[in-house]
Amino acid sequence: MKRRRYASAVAALLIVAPVVVSLLHYGFTRVDDAYESPFRRSLAEAASGGDVLDMATVAPFDWDRMYMFPPYTTRDQMEDTVGTKWTPPVGYVGYLIHRSEFGRHVLNDDSVHKLVFVHGDDVVLDITLDRTVDFASSRGMVLRDEARYTLERMEDGRVVARNTP
Template identity: 30%
Template sequence: MKKKTVVSASIFSIIIILIFVNLFKDEVWEENATKLKASFHPVSGSAIIDDFATWTPFKWDTLYSFSPYTSKDIIYNTVGYKWDKIDETVSEGMTQIVFVNDGKVVCYLYGHPENNNIGFDFGEYTGNYIKLTNEQKLRFKVTELNNIYYLDYIK
């Protein structure tokens, strides 16, 4: 009887530990957002990136940049599924970018450049979003100012 209790308690403890580890583990899109921001640390001043896909520290095939004030429903419908609690941008200077690989979100950037240490400018939007692919060899001018990296899309 005592052995059965010890085994049951051990199994229960392992299950509880696994639950807590998963609760506090960052999702893949959060981990990749952190990696992406860190990938620009070697840049000082300004630089040109000739192929953004080779610069990113994760695999992606499609990038969506959403215009300010785009609703969550439009974002979810455009990307193809609901992957997490997201917020709508509330001002013109905010970033809302989703990287997708094989139909799954692999990176999500949201917020002001000052809070994220990274900001993107894709120019004018004709609609709610811009869709780009890694096959397009995306070019950006990167400017570092006070440890904030501004990426201006070069068409």
């Protein structure tokens, strides 16, 4: 009888422990989405208004550097470039998918690219954007003080943002 209880306790621990560890990792790596909607509105406004875009004004929250990831960049490549792991604001089930092989290719389409804003060692905004405002010429990392863009309007309706520090 004691063996059966012991075996049941060990089995329960083996089932519960990975879930607890996974939930903790999710909690520590999850990026809050509080800045996403204001950023999208501000970016659309800035892109429709003038010929220059100052990202520090468009993204007034605290950040030190911004990374632009072009289409087909894998999650692993992004995390290696930024130097940290993070989970976009997708909920726990989304986190499980994001960490699986299915979530490895998050930019699997020519029409999207990703901006990742980092403050210190923390990702504060992870946003996937369609390329109506195209930051593809800004590959890599851009410091906040150098995140100024000249906007060029294309005939197809896209706005190309070229970095002009």
